[in-house]
Amino acid sequence: MRIRALAVGVAAVALVACSGGQAAEPSSSDSAGGGEITVISHDSFNIPDELKQQFEQETGLKVTYTPLQDTGAMVNQLVLSKDAPLGDVVFGIDNTFASRAEQQGIVDAYVSPALDERAKSLATEQMTPIDFGDVCVNADKVWFESNNLPIPQTLDDLASAQYKDLLVAPSPATSSPGLAFLFTTVGQKGDGWLDYMRDLKANGALFVSGWTEAYNVEFSAGEGQGKRPLVLSYATSPAWTIGDDGNSTTVNLPDTCFRQVEYAAVLHGAKNPEGARKFVDFLLSDAVQASIPENMYMYPVIEATELPEEWVKFAPLSEAPTHVDAATIDEHREQWIQEWAEAIG
Amino acid sequence: MDRRARRLPGALLWVAVAAVPATFLAIFFVWPACALVARGFHNGTSWTLDGLLAVGRSERTWRALWFTLQTASVATLLCLATGVVGAYVLYRLRFPGQQVLRGLITVPFVLPTVVVGIAFSGPEPVVGIVLAMVFFNYSVVVRTVGALWARLDPRQTQAAAALGADGWRTAWTVTLPALRPAIISSAALVFLFCASGFGIVMTLGRGAHHTIETEIWFQTTQVLNLSAAAALSIAQVIVVTLCLWLTSAWQRRSQAALRLLPETTSTSRLDWGRDWAPVLVTVAIIVGLLVVPMAGLLVRSLRDAGDWTLDGYRSLFAGALLEATWTSLRTAVAAAAIALTLGVLVALVVSRRPASAPGRRALATVEGAFMLPLGVSAVTVGFGYLITLNRPPLDLRSSIVLVPIAQAVVALPLVVRTLLPTLRAIDPRQLQAAAMLGASPARALATIELPALGRGIGLALGFALATSLGEFGATSFLARPDRPTLPVLIFRLFSRPGGENHQMALAASVWLAVLTATVMVVAERARPREVDSW
Numbered sequence: 001m002r003i004r005a006l007a008v009g010v011a012a013v014a015l016v017a018c019s020g021g022q023a024a025e026p027s028s029s030d031s032a033g034g035g036e037i038t039v040i041s042h043d044s045f046n047i048p049d050e051l052k053q054q055f056e057q058e059t060g061l062k063v064t065y066t067p068l069q070d071t072g073a074m075v076n077q078l079v080l081s082k083d084a085p086l087g088d089v090v091f092g093i094d095n096t097f098a099s100r101a102e103q104q105g106i107v108d109a110y111v112s113p114a115l116d117e118r119a120k121s122l123a124t125e126q127m128t129p130i131d132f133g134d135v136c137v138n139a140d141k142v143w144f145e146s147n148n149l150p151i152p153q154t155l156d157d158l159a160s161a162q163y164k165d166l167l168v169a170p171s172p173a174t175s176s177p178g179l180a181f182l183f184t185t186v187g188q189k190g191d192g193w194l195d196y197m198r199d200l201k202a203n204g205a206l207f208v209s210g211w212t213e214a215y216n217v218e219f220s221a222g223e224g225q226g227k228r229p230l231v232l233s234y235a236t237s238p239a240w241t242i243g244d245d246g247n248s249t250t251v252n253l254p255d256t257c258f259r260q261v262e263y264a265a266v267l268h269g270a271k272n273p274e275g276a277r278k279f280v281d282f283l284l285s286d287a288v289q290a291s292i293p294e295n296m297y298m299y300p301v302i303e304a305t306e307l308p309e310e311w312v313k314f315a316p317l318s319e320a321p322t323h324v325d326a327a328t329i330d331e332h333r334e335q336w337i338q339e340w341a342e343a344i345g
Numbered sequence: 346m347d348r349r350a351r352r353l354p355g356a357l358l359w360v361a362v363a364a365v366p367a368t369f370l371a372i373f374f375v376w377p378a379c380a381l382v383a384r385g386f387h388n389g390t391s392w393t394l395d396g397l398l399a400v401g402r403s404e405r406t407w408r409a410l411w412f413t414l415q416t417a418s419v420a421t422l423l424c425l426a427t428g429v430v431g432a433y434v435l436y437r438l439r440f441p442g443q444q445v446l447r448g449l450i451t452v453p454f455v456l457p458t459v460v461v462g463i464a465f466s467g468p469e470p471v472v473g474i475v476l477a478m479v480f481f482n483y484s485v486v487v488r489t490v491g492a493l494w495a496r497l498d499p500r501q502t503q504a505a506a507a508l509g510a511d512g513w514r515t516a517w518t519v520t521l522p523a524l525r526p527a528i529i530s531s532a533a534l535v536f537l538f539c540a541s542g543f544g545i546v547m548t549l550g551r552g553a554h555h556t557i558e559t560e561i562w563f564q565t566t567q568v569l570n571l572s573a574a575a576a577l578s579i580a581q582v583i584v585v586t587l588c589l590w591l592t593s594a595w596q597r598r599s600q601a602a603l604r605l606l607p608e609t610t611s612t613s614r615l616d617w618g619r620d621w622a623p624v625l626v627t628v629a630i631i632v633g634l635l636v637v638p639m640a641g642l643l644v645r646s647l648r649d650a651g652d653w654t655l656d657g658y659r660s661l662f663a664g665a666l667l668e669a670t671w672t673s674l675r676t677a678v679a680a681a682a683i684a685l686t687l688g689v690l691v692a693l694v695v696s697r698r699p700a701s702a703p704g705r706r707a708l709a710t711v712e713g714a715f716m717l718p719l720g721v722s723a724v725t726v727g728f729g730y731l732i733t734l735n736r737p738p739l740d741l742r743s744s745i746v747l748v749p750i751a752q753a754v755v756a757l758p759l760v761v762r763t764l765l766p767t768l769r770a771i772d773p774r775q776l777q778a779a780a781m782l783g784a785s786p787a788r789a790l791a792t793i794e795l796p797a798l799g800r801g802i803g804l805a806l807g808f809a810l811a812t813s814l815g816e817f818g819a820t821s822f823l824a825r826p827d828r829p830t831l832p833v834l835i836f837r838l839f840s841r842p843g844g845e846n847h848q849m850a851l852a853a854s855v856w857l858a859v860l861t862a863t864v865m866v867v868a869e870r871a872r873p874r875e876v877d878s879w
Contacts, residue, residue, distance in 0.1 A: 038743065043821075043837060065827045066743055073566035073822070077731055080569075084735040086743055173563070174547055209548045212839045213462065216847050223649070223847040233842075240843040297842055334568040338405075341553070 036062045037275040038087030040078065040267070042071045045091050046295040047288055055282050061275045070176060071097055078106045078267070085269045089276035091130065091283065095261045096183065098124050099330040107265035110277055114284040119301040124326075127263035130283045131298035134235035134257035134318050135180035137167070138250050140221040142243075143229035154255045155188055158200060158230070165204035168218040169232035173341045175210045181232050182336060183329060184258040187322035193336075194343055201344050221250050235317055236297055239310040248314035257318035262298065355786055356699075363694040363711060366687040366757075372739070374718050374754050377729025378578070381565075384732070385575020396572020397579075405555070410580060413556040416471070416546075417539035420478035424535045427479070427630050428486025429521075429528065434627040436491030440615040447491075448866035450484040450635060452858045454811055456642075460835075460854045462548030464638035473549045478542060480634050482535040485759075489531035490524055492804050493766050495612055497523055512619075526596060527766045533592040534762055537719040540584060543818055557581050561722045566822075578725050585720030589713040597709070639858065646851035649844055657848030666853065669834040670860065673814055676830055677864075679749035680756060680816075681809035687753070688760030688805060689798065691715050693790075695761070696768035712761075719758045726751070727822025745826055751819040756812040760805045767801040768794060807868035811861050831857045 039045075045067055056063060066087060068074040075097045078090060082105065093101045101107055102124065109126040122129040137158065139151045152163050170178035185193040201207075206228065208214050217224040219231035221241055235257060238248040264283050266276040282288060289300035293308050299317060300307075386392055400406050435447055453461070461480065465473040497520070505515040521528075543558045550559070557577050564574040615624070646657055695712045699705055718726075730751075734741045741747050771793060779789040817832040829837065831853060838850035 044840065064743075066825065067827050069566070069821050076566055076569040077728065077822075080728060081731040081735065081742070084740075086731070171553075207553075209462065209550070210840075212847075213548070215842075216839075223844055224645075225651075237842055334570070337563075337567070342405075344553075 035272050035275060036064065037089060037270075037272050037279060038064045038066055039279060040074065040087040040090045041065065041067050042074050042092035043067050043069055044296060047283075048291050048295065051287050051291060054287070055279070059275070059278050059282075061272075061278065063279070072176070075101055075106075079104045082106050082268060085267045088267055088270035088272050089264060089279045090267055091262070091264045093127065093263050093265060095124075095259070095263075095326050096179070096329045096333070098127060098263065099326040101265070102126050103330075106268055108268050108270070108273065110266045110280060112277075112280050112284055114281050114302075116302055116304065118303045119284075122261050122301060124263065127265040128280050128284070129261050129301045130264050131292050131296060131301055132259060132261040133298040134252070134259055134321055135177045135184070135232065136235045136252040136254065136257040136318065137169075137181075138219075138221075138231050138233045138237050138252050140219070140229035140249065141251055142249050143220050147229075151251065151253070152230070153253060155185065155196065158205070158256070159196065159203050161203070163203070163230065166228055167200070167203075167205040167230040167232075168214045168226070168228040169205060169207055170211050170214045171207045171209060173337050177211050177232060177234070178207070179333075179337070180258040180260060181256075182340060183324045184256060184322045186336065187258070187324045194339055197340060197344055207344065234297065236293075236299075236311060236315040238314040239308065242310060242314070248310070252315070252318075254316070254318040254320075257321045259318070259321035259323065260298075261301075359694050359697060362690055366691050366715065367711075369683075369687055370715065370718070370754070370757075373750050374721075374726060377733045378721055378725050379729075380733045381571065381725050381729035382575040382578050385572040385578075388572075393572075396570075397576040400573045400576035406560070406577065406580075409555040409557050409560045409577075410584075412554055413540050413558070414584070416475055416478065416556070417536050417542075420475045420482070420539045421532055421536045423475070423479045424482050424486050425528065425532055427626070428483055428531070429490055429524070430623045431483065431487040431627045431630060432491035432494050433623050434620070435487055436495040437612055438615045438620060438624075439612045444866055444870070445862075446631070447488070448862040450487055450631065451807070451811055451865045452639065452862050453480045453635060454482075454484055454815060454861070456481075456815065456854065456858060460642055460851075461545065461638070464641055465549060470549050470554060474545055474554065476634070477545045477549060478539045480638065481542070481545070482538050483630065483634065485535050485538070486528075486531045488804060488808075489534070489763060489766070490527045492763070492801065493527040493770065494520075494524055496800075499613070526769060529592050529596050530762050530766060533588060533716070534719070534759065536588055537585060537716070537758075540588075541581070541720050541722065543723070557584070558722055562724050565722075565724045565728055574725070578722060581720060581722065582717070585717060586713070588720070589716050593709050593713060597705075642851060642858070643855055646848065646855050649848055654848075656845065657852035660845060661849045661852045661856070664849075665829075665834055666856065669829050669831050669853075670856070672828050673830040673832075673860075676749050676752065677810045677813035680752035680813035681806055683749060683753035684756040684760045684809040684812075685802070685806060688757055688764060688809075689802075691757070691761045692764035692768055692798065693794070696765060696794075698773060712765075715761055716758045718754045723751075723755070723818035724822060726754070727819055730823065742823075743825065745828065747823050748820055748825050748830075749813070751823060752813040752816045753809075755816060755819055756809040759808045759812060763805040763808055764798060764801045767797050771797055803868055803870070807865045810864050810868060814857065814861050814864065831860075 045065075052063065055061070064087075068077055071092055071094055074090075075093055078086065078101070085106075090107070093107075107126050110128060111123050111126075112128040115123060115128065119129055122132065141151070144151045149162065152158055152160075157163060158167055169181055172178040172182040182193070182197075185196050189196045206218060208218060211233065214231050215233050215237070216222045218226040218228050219233075220226055220229045222231070235252045238250045238252055241248050241250045243249045264280045266273055266280065270276050284302060286302075286305070289302045289305040292298055292300045292305075293311060385396055386394065388395070431450070435443060435450070461477050465477045465480070501523070502515050502519050505519045510518065540556070541558050542556070543562060546554060546556050546559050547562075555563075557580055561574050561577045561581070564570045564577065617624075647653055647655065649656060691711075695708055695715075697708060699708065730742055730747065734747070741750075775793060776789055779793060780786075784792070815832060816830075817836065820830060820833060821836070835850050835853045835857065838846050838853060
């Protein structure tokens with residue numbers, strides 16, 4: 001199922017791209033309603049082809065999708081080009097970059113009326129939440145059972161001698177889940193976060209370059225069948241490790257989670273702000289929200305959306321995710337990464 | 346006096362020819378890079394050097410600079426040592442399967458770094474980084490040196506042997522000096538590739554080891570500290586300029602006309618008694634450094650949860666693969682066409698032999714300028730596009746044509762470096778003889794220089810296509826409409842959860858490897874037939 005969806009998605013992307021060539025010409029429309037819009041996103045943005053076509057048919061808008069690289073690079077590219085914006089609407093600015101985006105004035109305020117109560121609580125002053133998820137440590141249940149060791153629960157457990165040499169995580173300096181884990185330690189340990197990281201390192205934690213290397217090379221329940229039974233990944237990861245008995249072979253540790261919220265926003269200086277707002281609303285429509293788990297691996301922000309069965313069973317969100325204030329993150333991000341790199345890397 | 350007057354329009358003509366690639370490079374490379382660097386020296390209200398000083402005082406900068414120079418130097422030396430031997434075996438000897446081997450060694454050149462990272466993630470990151478650099482660049486030395494070696498006149502070494510020189514002495518005093526232009530040229534290329542290598546250091550360095558390039562990426566994309574990035578970019582340009590200046594000085598001293606023969610008459614059949622040492626070394630390198638990592642990739646792409654399976658390939662062919670392959674090939678052909686056209690112009694201009702010293706110096710500078718894209722960060726250029734190509738008539742920021750253009754900028758230095766040795770090797774007496782017999786410069790160009798150029802074109806085309814097929818850095822920083830190339834598709838598949846996606850990513854990497862090897866072999870075979878002008 002997933003594969004077919006992907007195939008259709010890619011075909012759609014190609015189709016849309018074919019029509020996208022002309023949109024780059026300077027003569028693009030600036031009229032309100034109808035016309036064209038350009039959607040800027042990070043590289044993981046993915047909605048099914050049928051839905052994209054449906055949106056174009058219903059609104060009469062022609063949409064060009066322009067994926068950039070990771071969230072950080074995307075925000076900075078938008079900051080650099082704010083005098084002549086790259087598009088009309090942006091998807092994928094997250095809570096760790098929200099305050100930079102708003103302070104730099106790259107977005108115009110638009111909070112969609114389509115939000116429900118839970119979603120409203122996640123909105124910022126200027127941006128509309130679309131999806132969210134948790135970055136958590138995952139454990140290989142099979143390994144812990146066969147080694148007669150209880151599965152660790154907290155950050156302190158991870159640094160205790162009992163769990164020496166068991167954790168692998170992507171580096172905060174080179175990967176966004178790695179950075180989210182750094183924020184978890186900041187949120188829980190405050191000024192002591194770096195000491196905690198040192199303890200973790202002394203306890204044999206392995207930091208690798210990215211999520212793929214951590215999960216699919218070093219993790220014992222990943223594709224590479226590595227040696228380490230604890231990995232920093234996502235709350236939803238256990239939904240992808242269903243064993244023959246229908247149960248997941250892995251579990252996430254809810255006390256180690258950091259909450260990521262992804263927003264859509266109207267770009268400041270958009271040629272077609274009306275169309276941009278329509279696109280933001282479209283991302284909150286039932287159909288798109290329902291497609292998010294299978295296509296973007298995040299939780300849809302609208303609470304009533306039905307979730308895949310495996311998610312309900314095996315990929316619960318943390319009830320008390322770690323929180324760090326967006327402005328604090330933006331102010332200290334560079335300093336924290338540098339400190340981490342000096343001390344650990 | 347009279348002759349002088351007649352030569353002047355010729356010189357002007359060459360300046361006009363040079364203006365075409367120069368304009369291209371100015372618009373799509375120099376202007377964007379300079380604009381971004383200039384932003385780094387402006388704090389919003391006035392010009393300032395504070396950023397530069399801050400970076401200069403940071404210990405981290407100097408560590409990154411050292412690390413860059415050390416790893417790149419060691420990797421270049423290793424590449425040269427193994428590559429010259431490999432060039433002998435793969436280009437000077439003759440044995441069945443040689444063409445396929447030549448194609449095979451180019452595969453690493455285009456493999457996505459995440460794949461290479463998995464293959465070389467041993468316990469010691471620095472060793473892994475250097476080995477991966479050798480893995481990537483081995484073919485550059487083998488092919489550049491090999492292309493020249495295959496056509497060296499063997500009579501010189503035969504004469505040396507007849508006069509009593511042993512094999513080592515002949516190699517040292519006759520063969521190596523003759524190969525020096527190609528060796529120096531490829532050394533400069535490899536050093537610049539290594540020094541600007543981004544993916545390998547990111548993947549294998551795990552955030553613990555930095556080069557100037559990864560620092561520029563970090564400062565630009567992650568924290569938007571443009572003054573730090575600008576200072577680092579300047580450091581990078583200084584390193585590149587020094588490297589080019591040193592190699593061109595060395596090159597000038599060693600430049601000599603060579604007697605070149607068609608390949609078929611100057612190669613010799615493999616002879617175990619004579620060739621066992623270089624053959625064993627080359628086999629060891631190819632097996633240890635190339636075959637084992639690639640076989641590992643192939644095996645991993647065929648295994649899922651302990652079982653053998655073709656699922657990765659099946660889902661891939663059912664889905665995204667053909668579309669991405671088509672996009673990649675089309676982009677590669679466009680990029681190669683641009684790079685080859687400009688590369689031929691640059692090579693012709695740079696290989697002129699002005700009589701005056703200022704003229705020679707000017708040409709050396711021109712040559713160096715066209716090498717610069719190798720050493721300047723794709724991040725700087727990509728982000729520079731955002732603030733320069735943003736107004737009509739050049740609002741190309743989000744146009745699909747920017748992808749092949751950016752890739753051509755990256756491929757151009759390699760094309761020029763591949764074409765130059767064959768042009769430089771033309772005996773000036775041959776040109777003088779042509780002039781003496783009444784041939785106009787245009788006719789000499791058409792009958793002597795262009796055929797010589799034709800011999801290098803296959804290789805240059807192969808390199809241009811391979812560069813474009815494997816290009817990820819510059820492409821990923823462009824705001825292009827969504828039409829993923831193979832490397833972009835592989836990157837996306839790797840970052841998705843689930844065994845199937847991982848399987849598909851590995852399968853797509855194998856596919857890219859096979860595609861590149863095929864393109865390389867075909868391109869090299871498709872060169873014009875040898876023109877024997879002797």
